[in-house]
Amino acid sequence: MKTIHVSTGKPYDIYIERGILEQIGSYAKKLSRAQRVCVVSDTNVAPLYLERVRNALTQSGFEVTAHIFEAGEKQKHLGTIADIYNTLASFHMTRKDIIVALGGGVCGDMAGFAAASYLRGIDFIQIPTSLLAQVDSSVGGKTGVDLPQGKNLVGAFHQPIAVLIDPDTLSTLPQDFITDGMGEVIKYGCIKDRAFFEFLRQNDAMQHIEQVIETCVSIKRDVVSRDEKESGERMLLNFGHTLGHAIEKLSHFCGISHGMAVAVGMVLIAEAGEARGVTASGTAEQIVSLCRQYSLPTATDYSFRDLAQAAAGDKKTAGNSINLVLLHDIGSSFTQSVPLKDLEQYITTRGIYERKI
Ligand code: MG
Numbered sequence: 447m448k449t450i451h452v453s454t455g456k457p458y459d460i461y462i463e464r465g466i467l468e469q470i471g472s473y474a475k476k477l478s479r480a481q482r483v484c485v486v487s488d489t490n491v492a493p494l495y496l497e498r499v500r501n502a503l504t505q506s507g508f509e510v511t512a513h514i515f516e517a518g519e520k521q522k523h524l525g526t527i528a529d530i531y532n533t534l535a536s537f538h539m540t541r542k543d544i545i546v547a548l549g550g551g552v553c554g555d556m557a558g559f560a561a562a563s564y565l566r567g568i569d570f571i572q573i574p575t576s577l578l579a580q581v582d583s584s585v586g587g588k589t590g591v592d593l594p595q596g597k598n599l600v601g602a603f604h605q606p607i608a609v610l611i612d613p614d615t616l617s618t619l620p621q622d623f624i625t626d627g628m629g630e631v632i633k634y635g636c637i638k639d640r641a642f643f644e645f646l647r648q649n650d651a652m653q654h655i656e657q658v659i660e661t662c663v664s665i666k667r668d669v670v671s672r673d674e675k676e677s678g679e680r681m682l683l684n685f686g687h688t689l690g691h692a693i694e695k696l697s698h699f700c701g702i703s704h705g706m707a708v709a710v711g712m713v714l715i716a717e718a719g720e721a722r723g724v725t726a727s728g729t730a731e732q733i734v735s736l737c738r739q740y741s742l743p744t745a746t747d748y749s750f751r752d753l754a755q756a757a758a759g760d761k762k763t764a765g766n767s768i769n770l771v772l773l774h775d776i777g778s779s780f781t782q783s784v785p786l787k788d789l790e791q792y793i794t795t796r797g798i799y800e801r802k803i
Contacts, residue, residue: 460609467612471506480544486557487548488517530560550576551583558589562604575615577627581662586670628740629705640777685771686712692756709742719772721795726775754790
């Protein structure tokens, strides 16, 4: 088993081990004085794992209920949160009881936000079951929901008391979900770790998945520990996300997954960086080639004008400017503030790579 300690304001551990899902009872017992546990999951994941998680918790002496919501990013809104509160209150959950988030990123974000706000905050444990959640969204304490105006516009920073990562759950994931997670995996190589980028190039990530998860989680842990509330370095984790979110928004959050949109966003911003002379030439081409190796898209049909306008509504805007994450080179990233009025011009390039598909 690999253990990664996160020393945020409220420290906790991330455990990576095959089969750890069935040990949730003993971990919850060790970490909490709860009597009751509410497992929050969705209609895709619950049929696969809920009974095993429920049995493990029951055997450790907890009273267990479950809240299952319909799978999909479309459910990530305040109405679903109200439904979760209803389940928690009906089950007489008190402040010492806990929520277990069993599922992908959407589930973790919503279960975490319910935990952050119900009774002004109760504990929760993450059991991420998708690659994207295991390498990225389950770590760092960001929770929340979407509004019609954009993604993740309501939420809270709320750290879990533990994250249990079971790589065996990836074996039931459809290939598209693996591809989706690889977008974030490649991001970590781009922003912090050239050797890891090379590793992904020379190997099949899925053959070394425990090592891949450990590397991504360690990078995120390091960044989040230094900047829990995203005032500085944590912004680097948004590499590819400003334009990625714009693509998701323009496609109304369906048609392209988050990780795939991030892949396109990474390519576009690397091309922009090269065109502006701040990114080493050839960087975008390396990202394109690695994204293609993992079946990720590298281009979009949306115009630079549409992308700039959609990105202007992103929550990373600060007044009249936007913080873009750029690369000096693979493995080395920085942020640059660009006036919103100049954004379209900044990201507009000849788009040499998108024509090569
Ligand atoms: Mg992301």
